[in-house]
Amino acid sequence: MTFAQAVTDRTRRLGTRLCVGLDPRAAAYRDVDHLRAHTLDVLEATAPLAACVKPQFAFYEALGLEGLVVLDEVCAAARTLGLPVLLDAKRGDIGSTAAAYAQGWLTGRHAGAALTVNPFLGFETLTPFVETAHAHGGAVFVLVKTSNPGQGDLQGSGVSERIAVEVARLCAGEPEGEYASVGAVVGATHAHDLPLYRSLMPRAMLLLPGLGAQGAAAGDLAGAFAPDGTGALASASRGVQYARDLDVTASVHAARQYRDDLNAALGVT
Numbered sequence: 701m702t703f704a705q706a707v708t709d710r711t712r713r714l715g716t717r718l719c720v721g722l723d724p725r726a727a728a729y730r731d732v733d734h735l736r737a738h739t740l741d742v743l744e745a746t747a748p749l750a751a752c753v754k755p756q757f758a759f760y761e762a763l764g765l766e767g768l769v770v771l772d773e774v775c776a777a778a779r780t781l782g783l784p785v786l787l788d789a790k791r792g793d794i795g796s797t798a799a800a801y802a803q804g805w806l807t808g809r810h811a812g813a814a815l816t817v818n819p820f821l822g823f824e825t826l827t828p829f830v831e832t833a834h835a836h837g838g839a840v841f842v843l844v845k846t847s848n849p850g851q852g853d854l855q856g857s858g859v860s861e862r863i864a865v866e867v868a869r870l871c872a873g874e875p876e877g878e879y880a881s882v883g884a885v886v887g888a889t890h891a892h893d894l895p896l897y898r899s900l901m902p903r904a905m906l907l908l909p910g911l912g913a914q915g916a917a918a919g920d921l922a923g924a925f926a927p928d929g930t931g932a933l934a935s936a937s938r939g940v941q942y943a944r945d946l947d948v949t950a951s952v953h954a955a956r957q958y959r960d961d962l963n964a965a966l967g968v969t
């Protein structure tokens with residue numbers, strides 16, 4: 701099963717469109733063992749409520765080699781739980797270097813995973829990511845309109861729309877009837893614009909970060925989904941992992957609430 705198929709299957713079977721972000725902040729823990737144990741506990745406890753899990757590479761990289769080992773353990777644990785992994789690393793470089801990033805994060809033990817990619821160097825640099833993801837059953841999520849307040853500095857004036865059109869072009873070569881291996885990141889903070897991006901990229905799965913801590917509300921995100929309730933992943937990281945300090949039960953309650961609020965907004969279960 702490809703990443704897009706696995707996510708869509710979980711949405712249909714488990715009734716969830718929630719992407720659980722795992723961004724462990726070193727300051728919250730005594731040491732790396734404590735960080736690892738809590739992060740794995742949150743993963744295991746929230747897995748039945750999630751369509752996929754999204755570790756943010758930066759928080760593991762910040763811990764050096766030990767952190768990268770934890771990231772590897774998180775990915776392995778997710779695979780064991782049958783939970784699709786979306787690595788948020790926002791890679792992008794000239795094509796030959798992009799090919800090395802793609803090999804590192806979309807093949808081997810990461811085959812079938814998804815990776816966020818940055819199109820700033822030009823559309824041709826997306827090709828190694830797209831080809832590798834497609835060949836290994838994974839996916840890439842291209843930054844189209846990010847959730848942060850300053851995104852308009854470079855993403856305004858039709859730039860995001862232009863990237864969206866390119867994403868749609870990249871999706872066009874893939875089999876009909878399912879979401880493509882090329883998806884798009886559109887901030888959940890842009891609720892008003894979601895129907896536009898949904899219509900520009902009908903075959904792309906949308907990743908919607910910004911739920912919770914950045915102020916976006918699940919009830920405002922219906923415009924990102926296809927009429928059957930598939931095609932988008934609403935993502936919360938701090939809002940789940942640190943729903944109430946390090947209380948894993950609170951993480952589960954928060955994930956359940958996000959899942960239910962998304963379903964209520966869509967009128968589905």
Ligand SMILES: O=c1ccn([C@@H]2O[C@H](COP(=O)(O)O)[C@@H](O)[C@H]2O)c(=O)[nH]1
Nearest residue numbers: 756846847887909913914936937938939
């Ligand atoms: O446009 C974007 C793209 C990625 N992110 C990432 O998502 C999470 C958000 O964390 P919260 O704690 O839920 O705010 C984080 O890893 C970001 O790097 C984003 O926020 N916006």
